[in-house]
Every structure is written in structure tokens, then in C-alpha cells.
Amino acid sequence: xxxxxxxxxxxxxxxxxxxxxxxxxxxxxxxxxxxxxxxxxxxxxxxxxxxxxxxxxxxxxxxxxxxxxxxxxxxxxxxxxxxxxxxxxxxxxxxxxxxxxxxxxxxxxxxxxxxxxxx
Amino acid sequence: xxxxxxxxxxxxxxxxxxxxxxxxxxxxxxxxxxxxxxxxxxxxxxxxxxxxxxxxxxxxxxxxxxxxxxxxxxxxxxxxxxxxxxxxxxxxxxxxxxxxxxxxxxxxxxxxxxxxxxxxxxxxxxxxxxxxxxxxxxxxxxxxxxxxxxxxxxxxxxxxxxxxxxxxxxxxxxxxxxxxxxxxxxxxxxxxxxxxxxxxxxxxxxxxxxxxxxxxxxxxxxxxxxxxxxxxxxxxxxxxxxxxxxxxxxxxxxxxxxxxxxxxxxxxxxxxxxxxxxxxxxxxxxxxxxxxxxxxxxxxxxxxxxxxxxxxxxxxxxxxxxxxxxxxxxxxxx
Amino acid sequence: xxxxxxxxxxxxxxxxxxxxxxxxxxxxxxxxxxxxxxxxxxxxxxxxxxxxxxxxxxxxxxxxxxxxxxxxxxxxxxxxxxxxxxxxxxxxxxxxxxxxxxxxxxxxxxxxxxxxxxxxxxxxxxxxxxxxxxxxxxxxxxxxxxxxxxxxxxxxxxxxxxx
Numbered sequence: 001x002x003x004x005x006x007x008x009x010x011x012x013x014x015x016x017x018x019x020x021x022x023x024x025x026x027x028x029x030x031x032x033x034x035x036x037x038x039x040x041x042x043x044x045x046x047x048x049x050x051x052x053x054x055x056x057x058x059x060x061x062x063x064x065x066x067x068x069x070x071x072x073x074x075x076x077x078x079x080x081x082x083x084x085x086x087x088x089x090x091x092x093x094x095x096x097x098x099x100x101x102x103x104x105x106x107x108x109x110x111x112x113x114x115x116x117x118x119x
Numbered sequence: 120x121x122x123x124x125x126x127x128x129x130x131x132x133x134x135x136x137x138x139x140x141x142x143x144x145x146x147x148x149x150x151x152x153x154x155x156x157x158x159x160x161x162x163x164x165x166x167x168x169x170x171x172x173x174x175x176x177x178x179x180x181x182x183x184x185x186x187x188x189x190x191x192x193x194x195x196x197x198x199x200x201x202x203x204x205x206x207x208x209x210x211x212x213x214x215x216x217x218x219x220x221x222x223x224x225x226x227x228x229x230x231x232x233x234x235x236x237x238x239x240x241x242x243x244x245x246x247x248x249x250x251x252x253x254x255x256x257x258x259x260x261x262x263x264x265x266x267x268x269x270x271x272x273x274x275x276x277x278x279x280x281x282x283x284x285x286x287x288x289x290x291x292x293x294x295x296x297x298x299x300x301x302x303x304x305x306x307x308x309x310x311x312x313x314x315x316x317x318x319x320x321x322x323x324x325x326x327x328x329x330x331x332x333x334x335x336x337x338x339x340x341x342x343x344x345x346x347x348x349x350x351x352x353x354x355x356x357x358x359x360x361x362x363x364x365x366x367x368x369x370x371x372x373x374x375x376x377x378x379x380x381x382x383x384x385x386x387x388x389x390x391x392x393x394x395x396x397x398x399x400x401x402x403x404x405x406x407x408x409x410x411x412x413x414x415x416x417x418x419x420x421x422x423x424x425x426x427x428x429x430x431x432x433x434x435x436x437x438x439x440x441x442x443x444x445x446x447x448x449x450x451x452x453x
Numbered sequence: 454x455x456x457x458x459x460x461x462x463x464x465x466x467x468x469x470x471x472x473x474x475x476x477x478x479x480x481x482x483x484x485x486x487x488x489x490x491x492x493x494x495x496x497x498x499x500x501x502x503x504x505x506x507x508x509x510x511x512x513x514x515x516x517x518x519x520x521x522x523x524x525x526x527x528x529x530x531x532x533x534x535x536x537x538x539x540x541x542x543x544x545x546x547x548x549x550x551x552x553x554x555x556x557x558x559x560x561x562x563x564x565x566x567x568x569x570x571x572x573x574x575x576x577x578x579x580x581x582x583x584x585x586x587x588x589x590x591x592x593x594x595x596x597x598x599x600x601x602x603x604x605x606x607x608x609x610x611x612x613x614x615x616x
Contacts, residue, residue: 009214011131017206020213020367062525064280064426067430068520072516078291079300080582086448089449090450095595096445102599102602106601107435240505240579247515247516248511250512250515257520
């Protein structure tokens with residue numbers, strides 16, 4: 001039954017979180033605790049860190065993220081199509097063909113415009 | 120059909136504990152040990168040998184050591200996010216296992232699949248859990264407030280999202296042939312040795328294996344974690360048990376990918392003579408062995424090579440393969 | 454009864470996280486608080502028997518959009534969590550207005566006699582959705598691909614201009 005399935009998922013999340021946090025609890029009990037300021041400094045290959053922790057990042061991260069979102073949405077359409085297209089005959093296949101071709105044009109466009117280049 | 124809630128809740132808790140323990144032992148402990156042993160054999164050296172017989176208790180010893188390490192939270196880190204990031208990764212890795220069918224038990228004539236829950240959206244759920252891992256990794260990278268962690272987290276996230284798409288195309292191609300998104304259904308749709316989708320969906324199998332390796336940040340795709348590159352990438356600032364939790368999440372996900380590959384391409388639990396569960400474990404470990412073998416065989420890919428491989432090769436190949444499969448099923452199957 | 458409890462828990466998770474998203478001074482924390490918000494909504498979808506939509510919600514919103522937002526945050530500034538002042542001097546007046554609006558809405562909602570529909574709940578399974586957009590709503594489906602294409606091209610043009 002539907003809701004029972006998801007009850008299992010919910011319980012798995014809760015139990016999983018508890019069981020994952022359990023070792024942390026054990027550590028909290030067992031571990032030595034000596035608060036030295038050096039321990040809490042940010043790691044930078046053994047030297048004192050300098051400068052701000054962030055840097056001006058390139059727009060390429062954003063581009064990859066965006067292209068990923070677009071294609072993820074496309075993939076969402078593919079999931080139901082994959083299980084019903086058999087029963088719907090030829091035109092279902094052609095519809096999806098059109099859809100994928102349009103999106104592959106998008107991929108080609110991104111490729112040509114260098115949006116997929118990391119450099 | 121009346122649902123007996125308290126019993127279901129009890130069963131769910133029991134199963135959760137069992138699966139988590141199974142993962143902690145099989146995936147994390149045995150997995151790490153296997154990795155070191157296999158790495159050793161391939162490199163003509165012995166892996167861990169001293170602790171316990173043939174080094175079997177090595178990971179146990181490591182775990183006990185890790186449990187005693189001090190909890191260090193870097194001062195500049197955001198404590199809430201810093202502490203919850205490894206939990207997200209670990210729990211997402213655990214949730215993946217809900218849809219994996221381990222075998223079939225024949226009780227009173229009916230075959231009951233050994234799966235926690237055969238969700239109707241089986242493989243979609245798996246893909247969704249895999250994408251949750253990315254958020255945990257980004258959170259860890261951010262919260263550490265450390266240049267290396269930040270860069271590592273970003274690169275890791277970029278890599279993982281780039282490979283989620285080819286992974287999804289492989290899953291969809293298999294779902295097309297099986298006609299269902301349910302994992303149990305997909306196993307049932309594979310008959311015999313040559314009916315398994317490894318043959319009829321071979322390109323999807325290849326794409327899946329490559330994408331899975333990249334999804335779990337293993338060599339040859341482990342640039343974000345590479346020791347020579349960014350210290351330890353997004354988990355530079357994580358010490359002791361929290362580090363272990365991240366590792367647990369990653370190994371659990373690697374095993375989950377192997378288990379999914381078994382389910383989707385190798386016929387799951389099907390096989391003559393031996394019980395289903397045994398066959399499943401054999402096949403899963405075979406895939407794990409293959410993944411570990413590739414780790415010690417191939418050199419690491421540069422980030423741009425890695426991304427090119429995904430976007431320019433695997434994704435178009437995956438989409439074209441989906442169209443070919445669709446074409447074959449629609450026009451040639453009659 | 455169990456459903457009521459589940460609904461209440463999910464609503465609390467969603468709303469509390471949403472409050473954090475809107476109110477938090479730390480941009481990163483705000484963005485990450487989106488995740489429990491989305492997951493709460495996922496739970497609500499499940500309670501409406503819409504499994505497939507729930508799966509999509511996690512896949513796209515929690516998995517892709519959150520990642521995109523986090524990337525954007527890092528591009529623009531607060532790699533370490535920019536401290537933004539979220540409240541100005543008009544906070545008490547705003548609170549009053551919001552409370553008044555809430556009072557009006559709640560009273561309207563509880564006093565209206567909502568007619569109960571006797572129609573059956575439509576199927577929200579993956580196959581039902583697939584059947585729909587491949588037969589009845591084909592045009593919307595194909596147009597959506599064009600929308601995706603245009604947004605992809607637009608974003609690339611804008612982003613590349615800043616190179």
C-alpha cells in the first residue's frame with residue numbers, strides 16, 4: 001500500500017540519522033578533550049591561513065549547474081514516457097523524438113558556445 | 120487491506136537497523152578492507168595482514184581508533200551545517216538501499232521478494248537519493264570555511280551533477296525495456312543468462328558503470344578528493360568519526376551502485392541452484408571488485424577531461440541509445 | 454489520526470525551515486534550509502498519493518535547484534556566509550500587518566462552507582502522468598521543450614557576456 005511504503009522511508013531516515021549520530025555520541029563520551037586554539041584554526045598546509053576563505057569563482061560553475069537543471073527537467077519527462085510509450089504506439093515515440101531533438105539542439109548550442117568548457 | 124500501523128512501524132525500525140548494520144559491516148568495514156587487499160594484490164604487495172586472521176579485523180581496529188579521536192570543530196566553521204553535512208551523506212547512502220531487491224523467498228507457493236519496500240518509482244527514488252548526496256557534500260565544503268574544502272566541494276558537486284544525467288539515461292533505457300520503474304519488476308523482466316540486460320542494453324551498462332564510478336568519486340574520477348591535489352577536498356576539516364561518516368556514505372553508495380547494477384543489468388537474484396540471496400551477493404561483489412580493479416588500474420582524469428567525458432560523450436550517447444531502444448521496441452518488436 | 458499527525462509534522466518541518474530561509478542572517482544557512490523545506494513538501498505530495506511528483510520534487514528541487522542556488526551564492530559573495538541584516542525599523546508594523554492578514558485568511562477559511570467534491574481523485578502515478586502528457590497534453594509537452602531550450606540559450610548568452 002502506498003503510504004506504508006513511504007512510512008518505511010520516513011522511518012529509515014529517522015533511524016538512519018540516529019544510528020549515524022550514534023558513533024558521534026560515542027566519540028563525545030570517549031574522546032579526550034583539550035581545547036587548544038591551534039586545533040581550531042583552519043587548515044592550510046600547516047601555515048597560518050591568510051586571506052578570506054572564498055575566492056571570486058568563475059561563472060563556469062553556474063553554467064554547469066544551470067545546464068544540469070535544464071537537462072534534469074528533461075530527464076523527468078523521460079521517466080514516465082519510458083514506461084508508457086510501449087502501449088501508446090508510434091506517435092508517442094515520435095513525440096519524444098521531437099522533444100529530445102529540441103533539447104539536443106540546446107546541448108549542441110551550449111557545446112558550440114563553449115559553455116561546456118571548463119577552462 | 121487494513122494496515123496494521125504499529126506492526127509496520129516495528130518492522131520498519133527493525134529493517135532499518137538491519138540494513139544500516141549490514142551496510143556498516145559489509146560496505147564500510149569489509150569494503151575498506153577489500154579495497155586495501157585488492158589494491159595490495161594488484162600492486163604486488165600484501166595488504167593489511169596483522170590484525171586478526173589475514174587482516175580481517177583491520178577495519179574494526181581502525182573504527183575503534185576513530186571512535187576515540189577528539190571532535191575538532193574548526194573555529195571559523197558553521198557548527199550546525201558542519202555537523203549535519205556528514206549525516207546527510209550517510210543517510211542518503213542508506214536510503215538508496217530501500218529499493219534494492221536482495222533475493223526471493225518462496226513461502227507457501229508465493230515468491231516474496233526480499234526488498235525493504237518495492238516502491239513504484241524504484242529507480243527514480245534511487246536517482247533522487249543520489250542527488251541528495253551532492254547537497255551534503257556542498258554543505259560540508261562550505262561549512263568548513265577553508266579554501267581547500269570549498270574548492271573541493273564545488274568541484275565534487277560539479278562532477279557529480281554532470282554524471283547524474285548519463286546515469287539517469289542508463290536507468291531510463293533499462294526501464295524502457297522492462298516497462299516499469301520498480302526494481303523488482305526490472306529483475307523479473309530479465310530471463311536467464313542471455314536475457315539479462317547486460318547484453319541487450321550493453322551500452323547502457325557501460326554508461327552506467329562509468330557514471331556510477333564518477334558519482335561516488337572514485338578513481339579515475341576522484342580529483343575532488345585527490346590527496347595530491349586539494350589535501351582531502353571537501354572533507355579536509357573533518358576529523359575522526361565525522362570523516363568516517365562521510366566515508367561510510369561514500370562506500371555505502373558505491374555498494375548501492377554495484378547492487379543497482381546487479382539488479383538492472385545482471386539479473387539480480389536470478390541464478391540456478393543457489394538461493395537468490397547468494398547469487399545477488401556474488402554478483403554485487405563481482406561489480407565491486409570490478410570497480411576496485413579500475414581504481415588501481417587507471418590514472419586519474421583531469422577535471423576538464425572528466426566533464427568533457429560526461430557532457431560530450433556519455434550524455435549524447437545515452438540519449439541516442441534511448442532513442443535507439445525506443446525505436447527498436449516501437450517499430451521492430453511486433 | 455496517523456495522517457493528521459503526519460501532516461502536522463510535515464507542515465511544521467516545512468514552515469519552520471521556510472522561516473529560517475526567509476529570516477536567517479547567514480545566506481548559506483538560508484540556502485541550506487531550503488532542503489528541509491523541499492523535503493517537507495515532498496512528504497505532503499506523498500500524502501496526496503502523488504509518488505512520482507514526490508520523487509521529482511526531491512530530484513529536481515532538493516538535488517538540482519539547491520545545488521544551483523549554492524553555486525550562485527558562491528559566485529556572488531558570501532562564500533563564508535554573508536551576514537545580511539534581515540530586518541529594518543519597520544518590523545513591528547510588518548508583523549502587525551501579517552497578523553491581520555493571517556487573521557482574515559484563517560477566519561475566511563474556517564467559516565466558508567467548502568463543498569465536498571464527489572469526484573474520484575485522479576491518478577498521479579507515473580504511468581498516468583505519462584499517458585496524459587503523451588496524449589491529451591502533447592502540445593504543452595512539446596512547448597515545454599521549447600521553453601527549456603530558450604531558457605538554456607538565454608542563460609548561456611547572458612553568462613557568457615560577462616566573460
